[in-house]
Amino acid sequence: MADVKILYEDAQIIVCVKPAGMASQAERSSAMDLVSWLKNYIGGQKRAVGGQKNYIGVVHRLDKPVGGVMVYAKTPKAASELSRQFSAHDTEKTYLAVLTGRLPETSGVLENRLERDGRTNTSSVVDTGGKQARLEYRMLAERDGRSLAEVRLYTGRHHQIRVQMAHAGAGIYxxxxxxxxxxxxxxxxxxxxxxxxxxxxxSCGLIFSHPATGKRMKFKVLPGKGPVAIDEWPGLSYYMNDENEPGR
Incomplete structure (x- = not known):
């Protein structure tokens, strides 16, 4: 079974690290997805809440190849409030991206209109139509022909970071x-x-308000392996200087 790290859990929510290659929710495959894993986990721990056995509510998603921090709801009420926050952009989502090119500036904002093609499961930048996509980036390091950027996502479009970075001339490795x-x-x-x-x-960082208490929840993680791992970019150690702050 895939190694899923639980960062925080209470009666309303569960925060975990999705492994790269695992789907955020059930898909047309026999492979284990994260929702199924969490239901098995809760069932095994006998932590079902309010008679709704092993309820897991999906409130946001990560592309299957992308690992990182995610929050799931454990009650329908919590799912409704968290979904509202993500829809209203009342959350903060931060990513680390390894790029094969250079962006125009060391920091800046990328704004484009993206259109999704459901037949090919891809998105592209268009001049008219589509949906507005906005992100902010900051270059952190360069090494061996690649660069590392911190990306803050303001909208959650399909393949947004991957499409916008490629369009800007610095695609994701x-x-x-x-x-x-x-x-x-x-x-x-x-x-x-x-x-x-x-x-x-x-997906290295996630900030949201607890659906029951309203307290701001802050989580920050690094991958254990892969192109964004600390052994590839030793300077990332500073990322863990700030501890996760559930309930603060």
Missing amino acids: GDMKYNREATEKWNRERETPTGSKGLGLF
Whole structure:
């Protein structure tokens, strides 16, 4: 079974780290998804609440190849309030991204209109139509032909970070949908098998208000392995200087 780290849990919510490669919720596959894992976990711990056995409410998602911190609701009421916060952008979501190119500035904002193609499960930047997408980035380091950026997401569009970074000329390392050519070039030059390292994108930070108490909840994590891991970017150790702050 996949290694899922639980960061915080109470009667209303459960905060965990989704492994890269695991779906956020059930899909057309026999592979274990995170919702099913959490239901098994709660059932095994006998922590069902209010007679609603093993309820897990999905309030936001991460792409399957992307690992990182997520919050799930344990009651329908908590799910409703958390969903409202995500829809109203009352949450803060921070990512770490390994890029194969350079962005125009060391920090800035990317704003585009994105259109989704359901047939190919891809999104693209368009001049008209689509939906507004906005993110803020800050460059953290450069190493061996790649760069590391911190990204704050203001909207939650389909494949948003991956599409906007590729459009800006600095695609995500390991992204075979939007940045295949640059990824394969980097791998060839270093004799690295394509696909051996995974996608260079990780959800490292999440801030939201507790659905019952209203207290601000802050969580920050780093991946244990992959392109964004601390052994690839030693300077990331400062990220853990601030401890997780549930209920503060």
